[in-house]
Amino acid sequence: MEKDKKLKPSKELPLGFVDRQEKELLTRDFIISNIKEVMIKYGFQYLETPSFEYSESIGKYLPDKERPDQGVFSFQDEKKWLSLRYDLTAPLARYVAKNYLEIPKPFKRYQLGTVWRNEKPGPGRFREFLQFDADFIGTKNLQADAELCVLISEILEKCGLAKKDYTVKISSRKFTEDLFAELKISSKGQASTVLRALDKIDRLGWSEVKKLLATGRKDDSGDYTDGANLNDEQILTLEKKIKETKPSTEDVLEIIKIFESYNFTNYQYDPSVIRGLEYYTGPIFEVNLNFEVKNNKGQTIQFGSIGGGGRYDNLINNFGNLDCPATGISVGIDRLVYALMQKKEFNLKTSKPVVICVFNKADLGEYIKILKILREENISSEVYPGEGNLKKQMQYANKINSPAVILYGENEINSGKPTLRDLKSGKEQSIEIKSLVNEIKKIL
Numbered sequence: 001m002e003k004d005k006k007l008k009p010s011k012e013l014p015l016g017f018v019d020r021q022e023k024e025l026l027t028r029d030f031i032i033s034n035i036k037e038v039m040i041k042y043g044f045q046y047l048e049t050p051s052f053e054y055s056e057s058i059g060k061y062l063p064d065k066e067r068p069d070q071g072v073f074s075f076q077d078e079k080k081w082l083s084l085r086y087d088l089t090a091p092l093a094r095y096v097a098k099n100y101l102e103i104p105k106p107f108k109r110y111q112l113g114t115v116w117r118n119e120k121p122g123p124g125r126f127r128e129f130l131q132f133d134a135d136f137i138g139t140k141n142l143q144a145d146a147e148l149c150v151l152i153s154e155i156l157e158k159c160g161l162a163k164k165d166y167t168v169k170i171s172s173r174k175f176t177e178d179l180f181a182e183l184k185i186s187s188k189g190q191a192s193t194v195l196r197a198l199d200k201i202d203r204l205g206w207s208e209v210k211k212l213l214a215t216g217r218k219d220d221s222g223d224y225t226d227g228a229n230l231n232d233e234q235i236l237t238l239e240k241k242i243k244e245t246k247p248s249t250e251d252v253l254e255i256i257k258i259f260e261s262y263n264f265t266n267y268q269y270d271p272s273v274i275r276g277l278e279y280y281t282g283p284i285f286e287v288n289l290n291f292e293v294k295n296n297k298g299q300t301i302q303f304g305s306i307g308g309g310g311r312y313d314n315l316i317n318n319f320g321n322l323d324c325p326a327t328g329i330s331v332g333i334d335r336l337v338y339a340l341m342q343k344k345e346f347n348l349k350t351s352k353p354v355v356i357c358v359f360n361k362a363d364l365g366e367y368i369k370i371l372k373i374l375r376e377e378n379i380s381s382e383v384y385p386g387e388g389n390l391k392k393q394m395q396y397a398n399k400i401n402s403p404a405v406i407l408y409g410e411n412e413i414n415s416g417k418p419t420l421r422d423l424k425s426g427k428e429q430s431i432e433i434k435s436l437v438n439e440i441k442k443i444l
Helices: 022-041 055-061 089-098 142-158 173-183 188-198 206-213 232-242 250-262 333-343 361-376 390-399 410-415 433-443
Strands: 052-054 074-077 080-084 107-116 128-137 166-172 216-218 224-226 267-269 283-289 305-311 326-332 354-356 381-383 404-407 419-422 428-430
Touching: 022 107, 022 128, 022 142, 022 333, 052 055, 052 089, 055 080, 055 089, 089 107, 089 128, 089 326, 128 142, 128 333, 142 166, 142 250, 142 283, 142 305, 142 326, 166 173, 166 250, 173 188, 173 232, 173 250, 188 206, 188 232, 206 216, 206 232, 250 267, 250 283, 283 326, 305 333, 326 333, 354 361, 354 390, 361 381, 361 410, 361 433, 390 404, 404 433, 419 433
Parallel strands: 166 267, 354 381, 354 404
Antiparallel strands: 052 080, 074 080, 107 128, 128 326, 166 283, 216 224, 283 305, 305 326, 404 419, 419 428
């Protein structure tokens, strides 16, 4: 009888998930440091909420589905469903409802956290990604909405973008409410389908969106999406209204006036900005990049927005009878990193360790003496951590891009003068231990 073969685990990742290497992570850290700097300057408080929430707390706010196993990753814990958070806004609403009496009004919070979406992945669009949110809770003052647009612009420019590289597009859900009344769309389900279709204009173009507004559309993979079943006259009216260039709602006009006080001009009124989530009630905004972004195959792609947001005055009320208007903005940090790394070269300094080569394990104490001297001066350094001869140690040092190696064999120990080899120039020098720090700093 043939023995059962042991199945080996797959080394491949599930679709929509990615391993992130140091260059990308350092770029991300750079962006995050700029975000925190701006948020502190604007007076926001830092908040963290758990990765899991009860599905009932977030499921009803998803853009497409109401069931907890659609759009989110969920499991059942005893009798309740738990879901990994889909965004940071629904958890914020739950937090505000729970702490309503304790928090100040308005409450200004920002958060950086991983979110998970059980959706079809695409270029720069993942099932797991880091998100940044900033929100004003407990105010109807449209200065809050305007300031969110201003602060996200400051963040992007601190990260190296010029004004020509991005545009903040603004519109209002009041526009679509008036439009739906004109089109005699009264069904909530049909209105939601229309909103989801319009939200895809930038990505799909009008010809494909019209299919979603009519009977439905099949994408390149063969997946079929049911349409909103509008007639030709309704679609024509909708297209005409969406292409208007002058703002027609009071809230957008007021925000534009506030922009003038900020001397903020990098915006564009665009009624085709819809934002997929149904909980928006007023002004909405979206941040779009104006430069080409390519996929891993070098093909230019329709990248879409890196973030956006809007006013959601009724969301917190779902957790109880709480009158708590709010507005917020979200940015997909990993999408922003993906795009920014193509736009500019981030000369972020990476500290690679100086490698102290091991000639004899019996001399480990001597190597550690040097190691302690270097680390006390905050020089990244290590005694070679593997096993192997000098050739292997040099290969290791080159592989990790070490700036230099220290050779400290028997002769060097007896003379008290280690040999420092600059791995970029190949230059070697025999120096006293007390001079080692200064010579290494010249190399770094």
